[in-house]
Amino acid sequence: MLKTASDSWIWLSTHWFQPETLRSFEWANPLMLYLILLIPILFLLRYLFRWRRKQRLDVALPEDQLKWSPVSLLRFVPPVVLGIALTFLCIALARPQRSNEQVEQWTEGIDIMLTMDISESMKIEDFKPNRLEAAKDVAREFIQGRFQDRIGMVVFAGEAFSLAPLTTDYQLLNEYIESLNFSMIEAGGTAIGSALAVSTNRMRESDSESKVLILLSDGENNAGSIDPITAAKLAHAYGIKIYTIAVGKEGRVPFGKDIFGNTNYIENELDETTLRKIANIGGGRFYRAANQEALEEIFAEIDRLEKAEIKETRFKDTTDFYDIYLSWAIAFFIVWIFLKGTFISNILHD
Numbered sequence: 485m486l487k488t489a490s491d492s493w494i495w496l497s498t499h500w501f502q503p504e505t506l507r508s509f510e511w512a513n514p515l516m517l518y519l520i521l522l523i524p525i526l527f528l529l530r531y532l533f534r535w536r537r538k539q540r541l542d543v544a545l546p547e548d549q550l551k552w553s554p555v556s557l558l559r560f561v562p563p564v565v566l567g568i569a570l571t572f573l574c575i576a577l578a579r580p581q582r583s584n585e586q587v588e589q590w591t592e593g594i595d596i597m598l599t600m601d602i603s604e605s606m607k608i609e610d611f612k613p614n615r616l617e618a619a620k621d622v623a624r625e626f627i628q629g630r631f632q633d634r635i636g637m638v639v640f641a642g643e644a645f646s647l648a649p650l651t652t653d654y655q656l657l658n659e660y661i662e663s664l665n666f667s668m669i670e671a672g673g674t675a676i677g678s679a680l681a682v683s684t685n686r687m688r689e690s691d692s693e694s695k696v697l698i699l700l701s702d703g704e705n706n707a708g709s710i711d712p713i714t715a716a717k718l719a720h721a722y723g724i725k726i727y728t729i730a731v732g733k734e735g736r737v738p739f740g741k742d743i744f745g746n747t748n749y750i751e752n753e754l755d756e757t758t759l760r761k762i763a764n765i766g767g768g769r770f771y772r773a774a775n776q777e778a779l780e781e782i783f784a785e786i787d788r789l790e791k792a793e794i795k796e797t798r799f800k801d802t803t804d805f806y807d808i809y810l811s812w813a814i815a816f817f818i819v820w821i822f823l824k825g826t827f828i829s830n831i832l833h834d
């Protein structure tokens with residue numbers, strides 16, 4: 485990188501001695517900084533050695549005729565200058581630097597199709613506020629935990645249609661989930677086979693190594709033109725793994741209120757056997773969610789089971805600043821040599 489004339493003199497700035505600047509550095513050789521502690525010790529040992537040597541010499545004049553002068557303090561200037569030079573040299577040897585690290589994460593990704601039941605029975609209130617709203621909340625959390633996976637959505641009641649194609653636009657998916665309601669499909673019933681067929685059609689041209697279908701339903705197949713078992717075999721032929729989730733309780737469950745505000749109860753039936761067969765054919769698992777907590781745990785487990793390996797590529801850009809402190813060390817060495825090697829040394833000599 486080319487340096488301008490102003491860059492050549494940037495080392496003269498006092499910015500390099502500020503504590504926050506020194507704390508911002510990473511040190512390639514941090515042990516070199518401990519050598520700074522040895523510098524005053526070496527000078528102290530040198531002073532003690534010279535002092536003991538002078539004690540052995542005869543003094544030419546009586547002590548009462550020796551006068552102290554402030555000029556004698558100038559004899560400490562050369563060692564102080566040399567100490568500063570050595571300090572900067574130690575800092576330079578420690579190699580202060582700053583790094584700008586960028587991490588690029590990527591994965592081959594998984595194709596996931598959320599196939600959700602929005603039939604009238606999803607209004608049942610054994611989940612709060614009802615089965616559909618509980619499923620929507622859990623689906624949003626599931627999507628939030630994914631990374632670069634393509635996710636699509638199919639909804640069904642008496643018939644099925646594709647609500648969202650496979651996409652990594654999770655914000656768009658959340659908007660689709662928010663818009664789910666019972667009036668989207670007029671045909672009544674539960675067409676599980678049709679839902680599987682539409683989901684398979686959306687995923688059959690995918691070249692992903694891992695394709696997953698999550699079927700969430702609370703009823704039994706009583707609509708549509710294709711048998712669920714046949715549809716499951718078709719999905720398996722395209723390499724799609726199927727997880728099935730049976731939502732809700734069987735038997736007497738709350739469903740709306742009467743004109744007096746009292747809770748109505750109805751008998752609910754769920755074809756657990758068919759959902760188990762679908763999961764078995766699809767090489768996945770069957771789950772039963774009798775409450776909100778169980779549904780959350782099921783989606784969390786599927787999330788763990790179907791995690792793609794996230795790979796990282798790290799780019800590290802390192803800038804060295806040792807030359808700043810080396811320049812200061814050289815400057816102080818030159819001053820020290822000038823003080824020791826010229827007539828000024830006669831003035832500074834004790």
